[in-house]
Amino acid sequence: MQRSRTEKKIGFLPLLEKLVPHISSVSRPGVFSMAALALLVSAAASATETAPEKAVGISGTGEPVALVDLxxxxxxxxxxxxxxxxxxxxxxxxxxxxxxxxxxxxxxxxxxxxxxxxxxxxxxxxxxxxxxxxxxxxxxxxxxxxxxxxxxxxxxxxxxxxxx
The missing domain is CATH 2.60.120.10 (Jelly Rolls)
Structure with a gap:
């Protein structure tokens, strides 16, 4: 049996279905591809956004500019x-x-x-x-x-x- 265009599982669809189980229920081809792309870009960005173990590229953190005795x-x-x-x-x-x-x-x-x-x-x-x-x-x-x-x-x- 031949699948319709919206039912065809291409490349990363099985992975997406594991991440977001209802993704295959999307019936419009353009919406699916945009949703999949947004999800992949978001996942990739969050994987690279990790805090450094120590400060990098920072200056002026040593002595205070001014202190006021309370x-x-x-x-x-x-x-x-x-x-x-x-x-x-x-x-x-x-x-x-x-x-x-x-x-x-x-x-x-x-x-x-x-x-x-x-x-x-x-x-x-x-x-x-x-x-x-x-x-x-x-x-x-x-x-x-x-x-x-x-x-x-x-x-x-x-x-x-x-x-x-």
Whole structure:
């Protein structure tokens, strides 16, 4: 007895039927071949995606860029009372963040685009892409974007009281 085109078992069909028993019930030839191809590609990809036994091609994992001592912040409660927050803060051309303290809210900020000027009391400094500052318990500061045409972006990571 001659099989129809959809019933003909070709090459990898017996293997596929073992992996996915209902595959031979597919009645449209185009669907079967696409399903089989997707399954084989997926199986092949997952077989080659294994974790290396040690890190490869990684740099910058040694010394930290910055550390903030949490002891001077005298944080009340326990670790479960706080969240470690990471956010991207965008400062429009000419925009500014108002003067604010960091007692009880330690953080590290890195400039990822543009330029900002940070003011601490009467001192100021200009920070460009890749530069950072720490926000320790004694920091009271504000900053602004001096550009009239280019926005600035800051990657801000800070410890904040968990909202209840």
């Amino acid at each position: 002891v001077p912040h005298q944080l009340p409660g326990a670790a479960v009372d706080y969240d470690l927050r990471a956010r991207l803060v965008k400062v429009a051309p000419g925009g500014a963040i108002n003067n604010h303290p960091h007692a009880g809210r330690p953080g590290i900020v890195r400039v990822v685009s543009g330029t900002v000027i940070e003011y601490r009391g009467s001192a100021s400094r200009t920070l460009k892409v890749g530069e950072f500052w720490t926000e320790t318990s004694d920091v009271v500061h504000w900053f602004r974007n001096p550009s009239t045409t280019e926005g600035a972006e800051l990657w801000v990571v800070d410890l904040v009281p968990r909202k209840k």
